[in-house]
Amino acid sequence: MNYRHAFHAGNHADVLKHVTLLAWIDTLASKDAAIFVLDTHAGRGTYALDAAAAERTGEGQAGIGRLWGVNGLPASVQRLYTLVAAENPDGVLRHYPGSPRLALAAMRPQDRLAACELHPEEGAALKANLTHDTRATVHLRDGYDAIRALLPAKEKRGLVLIDPPYEAQEAEYPRVLDAVREALGRWPTGGVAVWYPIKQRRTLHGFFRQAALLAPRGLLCAELYVRPDDSPLRLNGSGMLLFHPPWKLDAALAPALPALARLIGEPSAATRLEWLRSAP
Numbered sequence: 585m586n587y588r589h590a591f592h593a594g595n596h597a598d599v600l601k602h603v604t605l606l607a608w609i610d611t612l613a614s615k616d617a618a619i620f621v622l623d624t625h626a627g628r629g630t631y632a633l634d635a636a637a638a639e640r641t642g643e644g645q646a647g648i649g650r651l652w653g654v655n656g657l658p659a660s661v662q663r664l665y666t667l668v669a670a671e672n673p674d675g676v677l678r679h680y681p682g683s684p685r686l687a688l689a690a691m692r693p694q695d696r697l698a699a700c701e702l703h704p705e706e707g708a709a710l711k712a713n714l715t716h717d718t719r720a721t722v723h724l725r726d727g728y729d730a731i732r733a734l735l736p737a738k739e740k741r742g743l744v745l746i747d748p749p750y751e752a753q754e755a756e757y758p759r760v761l762d763a764v765r766e767a768l769g770r771w772p773t774g775g776v777a778v779w780y781p782i783k784q785r786r787t788l789h790g791f792f793r794q795a796a797l798l799a800p801r802g803l804l805c806a807e808l809y810v811r812p813d814d815s816p817l818r819l820n821g822s823g824m825l826l827f828h829p830p831w832k833l834d835a836a837l838a839p840a841l842p843a844l845a846r847l848i849g850e851p852s853a854a855t856r857l858e859w860l861r862s863a864p
C-alpha cells in the first residue's frame with residue numbers, strides 16, 4: 585500500500601467524484617427518511633494543499649484551484665465549492681476535504697456514515713478527523729470486507745462509495761465488480777458509486793459490460809477527460825459508475841460536466857454522461 589491521496593487531493597478526479605457524491609446525497613436528502621453512506625476507501629478525511637506532497641504534484645491547484653473565485657458555477661459544482669470554501673475561511677485555498685467529510689457536510693442529523701481505511705496512518709488521521717461527529721464510525725479495515733460486515737444497513741436508502749487507489753491495476757476491476765454485486769445483493773434498495781481512472785477508455789469496455797449486468801435499476805456513467813485519452817501512461821480523465829442512481833441525478837450532473845471540462849481541462853477536454861443500462 586504505497587498510495588497516498590495527499591499527492592492527488594483536489595485534482596480533477598476528486599472534483600468529479602465529489603461533485604457526484606454530493607449531488608447523490610442531496611437528491612436523497614430531499615426526503616426526510618434517514619440515509620446511510622458507506623465509504624469503503626475513505627482516505628484521511630482532509631488534505632493540506634500547501635503541504636509538500638500536494639505542492640510537489642500541483643494537482644490540487646490544477647483541479648479545485650481552477651474553480652477558486654469563479655462566479656456562476658452550475659449548482660452542483662457550486663455545492664462542492666461552498667463546502668471547500670467553508671474549510672478555508674480566510675479565502676485562501678489551503679485545505680481540501682475528502683469524501684467522508686464532504687459526505688457528512690451534506691448529511692442530516694438522522695443520517696449515518698461508515699468510513700473504512702486500511703492504511704494505519706491514514707486511518708489514524710481519519711479517526712482524529714471524524715471523532716467529534718457522532719453520525720460517523722471509522723473502521724480500520726479492508727473496505728471490500730466491510731461491505732459484507734456492514735450491509736444491509738438498517739436505513740433503506742443510501743449509497744456505497746467505492747474509491748480504491750487501483751494500485752493492483754487490472755486486478756482491481758474484478759474486485760470492484762464483486763464488491764458491487766455483494767453490496768447490491770445485500771442492500772437492494774441502496775446504490776453504489778464507483779470511481780475509476782481513465783487512461784485509454786477503450787480498455788474499459790469489458791468492465792462496463794460486466795457492470796451493466798449488475799444494475800437492473802440503471803447504470804449511469806459520468807466522465808471527465810482533461811485531455812484526450814490517447815496515452816496509456818497518464819491519468820487523462822476519470823469516471824463515476826453510478827449503480828441505481830436516484831431519479832434526476834443525471835439532470836443535476838448534466839450542466840456540471842461541461843463546466844468542469846472548460847475550467848479544469850485542456851482545450852481538448854471532453855465529458856460523457858451516459859446510461860450504460862437504462863433505469864426501468
Ligand SMILES: C[S@@+](CC[C@H](N)C(=O)[O-])C[C@H]1O[C@@H](n2cnc3c(N)ncnc32)[C@H](O)[C@@H]1O
Nearest residue numbers: 589625626627682683701702703726727747749
Ligand atoms: C483514492 S484514496 C481515497 C480518497 C477518498 N475516497 C476521497 O475521496 O477523499 C484511496 C484510499 O484507500 C485506501 N485503501 C487502499 N486499499 C484499501 C482497502 N482494501 N480497504 C480500505 N482502504 C484502502 C488507501 O490507503 C487510500 O487512502
